[in-house]
Amino acid sequence: xxxxxxxxxxxxxxxxxxxxxxxxxxxxxxxxxxxxxxxxxxxxxxxxxxxxxxxxxxxxxxxxxxxxxxxxxxxxxxxxxxxxxxxxxxxxxxxxxxxxxxxxxxxxxxxxxxxxxxxxxxxxxxxxxxxxxxxxxxxxxxxxxxxxxxxxxxxxxxxxxxxxxxxxxxxxxxxxxxxxxxxxxxxxxxxxxxxxxxxxxxxxxxxxxxxxxxxxxxxxxxxxxxxxxxxxxxxxxxxxxxxxxxxxxxxxxxxxxxxxxxxxxxxxxxxxxxxxxxxxxxxxxxxxxxxxxxxxxxxxxxxxxxxxxxxxxxxxxxxxxxxxxxxxxxxxxxxxxxxxxxxxxxxxxxxxxxxxxxxxxxxxxxxxxxxxxxxxxxxxxxxxxxxxxxxxxxxxxxxxxxxxxxxxxxxxxxxxxxxxxxxxxxxxxxxx
Numbered sequence: 001x002x003x004x005x006x007x008x009x010x011x012x013x014x015x016x017x018x019x020x021x022x023x024x025x026x027x028x029x030x031x032x033x034x035x036x037x038x039x040x041x042x043x044x045x046x047x048x049x050x051x052x053x054x055x056x057x058x059x060x061x062x063x064x065x066x067x068x069x070x071x072x073x074x075x076x077x078x079x080x081x082x083x084x085x086x087x088x089x090x091x092x093x094x095x096x097x098x099x100x101x102x103x104x105x106x107x108x109x110x111x112x113x114x115x116x117x118x119x120x121x122x123x124x125x126x127x128x129x130x131x132x133x134x135x136x137x138x139x140x141x142x143x144x145x146x147x148x149x150x151x152x153x154x155x156x157x158x159x160x161x162x163x164x165x166x167x168x169x170x171x172x173x174x175x176x177x178x179x180x181x182x183x184x185x186x187x188x189x190x191x192x193x194x195x196x197x198x199x200x201x202x203x204x205x206x207x208x209x210x211x212x213x214x215x216x217x218x219x220x221x222x223x224x225x226x227x228x229x230x231x232x233x234x235x236x237x238x239x240x241x242x243x244x245x246x247x248x249x250x251x252x253x254x255x256x257x258x259x260x261x262x263x264x265x266x267x268x269x270x271x272x273x274x275x276x277x278x279x280x281x282x283x284x285x286x287x288x289x290x291x292x293x294x295x296x297x298x299x300x301x302x303x304x305x306x307x308x309x310x311x312x313x314x315x316x317x318x319x320x321x322x323x324x325x326x327x328x329x330x331x332x333x334x335x336x337x338x339x340x341x342x343x344x345x346x347x348x349x350x351x352x353x354x355x356x357x358x359x360x361x362x363x364x365x366x367x368x369x370x371x372x373x374x375x376x377x378x379x380x381x382x383x384x385x386x387x388x389x390x391x392x393x394x395x396x397x398x399x400x401x402x403x404x405x406x407x408x409x410x411x412x413x414x415x416x417x418x419x420x421x422x423x424x425x426x427x428x429x430x431x432x
Contacts, residue, residue: 033246034293037389039421041396042297043108043149044351045338046256050117051129051152054110056136059147063106065341067099069307073314074345083315084322084346086353093356098348101398106344108397109149109335112137114168115156115191116261123164130168134175141183151187153225157198166205173220177213188222189256194230196240196247203249221251223299227258229265232286242290252296255287256337259301275301275324275336284333300328302337307346318346325350334393348397355394362387363408366419370411388419 049058074080080098081091112133114126121129133152140146152172155165169188176182190202206220224244226232234240245252262283263273274280280301287298303324307317321343328336329350338347366387391409394400402413409416 035295036293037421038295039417041148042334042393044334044397045107045336045347046109046111046299047107047338048111048113048117048153051112051114051126051133052118052121054112054133054136056139056145059107059110059140059145062341062344063102066102066106066344069314069342070099070102070345073307073311073318080345080349083318084349084353085319086349087357090353090356094349094352097352097398098345101348102344105147105398107147109187110147110151111187111189112150112152114165115153117153120161123167126164126168127171130171131175134172135179137183138176138179141185142180146183146185149185149187150183151185151189153189153191156190156192157201158192158194169205170209173209182215182219186220187253188220189225190222191225191258192227192261193224193244194228194240196243199224199244199247199252203247203251206251218250221253222248223254223256224248224252225256225258226283226287227261227265229262229283232283239286239290241287245290245294245296252294254297254299254335255291256299257284257287257301259337260304262301273304275303276327284331288332297335298333299335299337300324300333302339303343304339306340307342308340314342317342322346322350326354329354351397352399355390355397355399358390359394359400359404360408362390363405366391366411367409370409384419385421388416392416392420 047062055061070080074083077091077095080086080095081088086094114130118126118129130152137146137150140150152168154168154172155161157165173182176186190199193199202222206222207217209215210217210219224231224241226241231240231244234243241255245255257275257280259275259280260273263277263279264270266279268277268279284298284300291298303321305317305320307314307321325336325347328334336347338344366384369384369387391400391405392413395402395405395413405416406412411419
């Protein structure tokens with residue numbers, strides 16, 4: 001073992017104690033503001049359906065329409081891969097998994113829309129639609145036909161529609177409580193947020209509802225939609241979106257980019273409003289940095305180019321959607337919006353190709369890191385965290401199987417979870 005080194009120090013033990021005492025408040029602030037990823041499943045998309053259109057069979061209908069589009073415009077793996085440029089070796093696995101997903105779980109996150117997709121209606125009509133939405137959501141969860149995540153987008157906190165948004169939220173949530181309680185996958189979306197005070201106001205609304213029904217404080221969370229320039233850069237030059245996360249007091253679950261409202265707000269002409277416009281990239285980059293480490297997820301927006309009409313037009317729209325989705329994934333925006341059933345085949349094709357083409361390299365790097373085997377890349381704990389998160393997201397959406405990831409990495413699901421969301425000094429790996 002060699003000669004044992006003599007260890008000597010120069011500082012009194014009180015120095016370390018004094019430094020630790022001076023940083024106690026900072027330690028608490030770090031833990032409060034930056035708890036890290038919650039470790040829960042993040043859906044790959046959100047589908048919006050107007051409040052008066054949503055029905056108990058909506059999810060199955062979207063899946064059936066998506067399958068019909070595949071049958072008509074790309075009936076086999078080779079033709080689907082040729083349209084999108086999927087590598088030949090992935091054509092079969094991706095095509096088979098996309099079809100299986102559309103048959104089993106076509107929508108991962110559904111939002112019943114009472115905002116732009118619904119518009120202004122007489123109060124009695126919106127009351128009835130909100131109550132009906134609550135009943136149908138409860139029935140869907142009870143009979144096993146619900147999406148993993150479901151909820152509503154109410155009208156915003158601006159003066160002209162504020163009362164209506166508050167009432168719709170109350171009617172919907174009250175309907176859920178009367179039907180048996182709030183489902184675990186419940187999601188609320190607050191649109192067109194411009195000032196942090198609007199977030200604070202929504203928090204007060206949720207607090208009041210929780211108290212009225214004896215719910216645990218913090219039971220109700222919500223997403224914040226970023227659709228105005230003021231939500232990115234406030235009048236004083238600060239990043240307003242960061243202040244919105246703080247104003248949510250731990251209730252914010254996501255930041256969702258609104259492609260077309262935001263583009264119009266900053267003056268982008270209609271023909272150029274898209275999720276890959278430089279203005280969109282800037283907004284999402286600010287959102288991403290503001291949310292990093294907070295446990296708040298970031299979602300990309302949508303494309304309004306629908307895959308409808310003759311086959312050549314459908315293929316063109318599919319290629320656009322597939323490319324935008326792949327671009328978002330590479331930039332760590334793991335969720336987006338889908339506006340039409342015809343978008344589902346390319347959403348899942350893009351997501352599945354992204355994870356399957358990176359499966360073996362990611363698994364090999366993580367296995368080498370665990371075994372301290374080295375290789376041609378020197379990875380650090382942060383990279384191991386990213387690799388584990390990548391594999392977990394692939395498993396959660398159906399792109400990867402737990403068994404194949406375990407075979408390639410030697411790690412269990414619990415091991416991957418520990419790497420993806422490690423607590424300092426508390427990481428146990430069961431790999432050989």
